[in-house]
Amino acid sequence: MTTTHRHPTAKTYWLVALFLAVVTALEVSVPYIAGIGSLSAPLLIIAGIVKFAVVVAVFMHLKYDSPSLRFYFLIGVFGAIIVFAVVLAAFRAL
Amino acid sequence: MALEQQAVLTDEGGHDLDRTRKTAMWVFLGSESFFFAAMISTFLLYRNTTNDGPGAEIFNIPFTSATTFVLLMSSLTMVLADNAVERKDNRQARVWLIGTALLGVTFLAGQIFEFTEFVDHGLTVSVSPFGSSFYMLTGFHGLHVAGGVLLLSGLVAFSFRRPLHREGGLNTGIIALYWHFVDIVWIVIFTVVYLLQVS
Numbered sequence: 001m002t003t004t005h006r007h008p009t010a011k012t013y014w015l016v017a018l019f020l021a022v023v024t025a026l027e028v029s030v031p032y033i034a035g036i037g038s039l040s041a042p043l044l045i046i047a048g049i050v051k052f053a054v055v056v057a058v059f060m061h062l063k064y065d066s067p068s069l070r071f072y073f074l075i076g077v078f079g080a081i082i083v084f085a086v087v088l089a090a091f092r093a094l
Numbered sequence: 095m096a097l098e099q100q101a102v103l104t105d106e107g108g109h110d111l112d113r114t115r116k117t118a119m120w121v122f123l124g125s126e127s128f129f130f131a132a133m134i135s136t137f138l139l140y141r142n143t144t145n146d147g148p149g150a151e152i153f154n155i156p157f158t159s160a161t162t163f164v165l166l167m168s169s170l171t172m173v174l175a176d177n178a179v180e181r182k183d184n185r186q187a188r189v190w191l192i193g194t195a196l197l198g199v200t201f202l203a204g205q206i207f208e209f210t211e212f213v214d215h216g217l218t219v220s221v222s223p224f225g226s227s228f229y230m231l232t233g234f235h236g237l238h239v240a241g242g243v244l245l246l247s248g249l250v251a252f253s254f255r256r257p258l259h260r261e262g263g264l265n266t267g268i269i270a271l272y273w274h275f276v277d278i279v280w281i282v283i284f285t286v287v288y289l290l291q292v293s
Contacts, residue, residue: 007176007177007180009177010174010177013170013173013174013177014170016170017166017167017169017170020166020169021163021166021167024159024162024163024166027285027289028155028156028159028289030289031155031289031292041290044285044289044290045285045290047285048281048282048284048285048286051166051278051281052278052281052282055169055274055277055278055281056274056278058173059169059170059172059173059270059274059277060270060271060274060275065116066113068117069116069117069120072117072120072121072124073120073123073124075124076121076123076124076125076126076127076128077124077127079124079127079128079131080127080128080130080131081131083128083131083132083135084131084134084135087132087135087136087139088135088138088139091139
């Protein structure tokens with residue numbers, strides 16, 4: 001059975017968009033910050049994951065919709081990560 | 095009594111159909127994740143195979159950041175359109191849908207401009223595996239955006255004939271899911287293909 005909860009208000013969407021804009025601005029500045037060195041890649045990856053998760057949870061309503069929909073999408077995401085890892089490992093690029 | 099029973103059955107049938115359509119969209123998006131994962135990993139395999147041609151150093155990060163911002167904001171206008179449909183405000187939903195389509199077109203125009211600049215710098219599809227995998231990945235994403243713009247245009251045209259909140263606004267909801275997916279794929283591409291290559 002599908003359990004659908006109430007979706008957020010327009011104000012929440014604006015706040016989330018502001019958050020995404022700020023994270024993107026921080027992301028863009030990372031490659032130009034001197035002395036950040038080897039930290040830049042993990043920082044960029046974390047920022048990307050945060051943006052991805054926020055869009056999926058709030059804008060795509062996955063946080064509020066049925067858990068079964070979450071399951072279908074997570075299969076795709078984890079499958080994609082496996083494809084990614086297998087291809088790179090097969091060509092010794094990891 | 096029989097009519098009431100039939101109405102309930104029809105409603106449940108419609109509810110099941112809605113649920114099936116939404117589930118189908120999520121399954122489709124999950125399968126699309128595999129498609130883009132294969133192309134992103136191909137790009138990563140060939141990111142250093144430039145055949146003495148141009149590589150990631152020609153990326154214009156400030157410009158691509160601006161187009162990324164445009165696509166992110168299109169997700170906002172899309173979700174506001176969806177919100178307006180939920181509130182049964184057909185007129186406002188149409189305004190947000192048109193805004194989303196225009197932001198999508200702006201992103202595409204930026205991508206075409208970027209490709210033109212890269213070709214001028216010698217980065218063509220055939221110059222190197224780096225070029226081929228880059229254009230294949232970003233080009234396919236661009237095609238998805240173009241498909242989304244067409245769907246949005248269809249929805250806007252449809253809204254003149256019939257309010258979008260009929261049938262629970264499912265058409266808007268499903269197209270919104272597709273549009274947000276295109277946005278999250280770009281979040282990954284922008285991080286992996288652009289920012290990580292120049293950092």
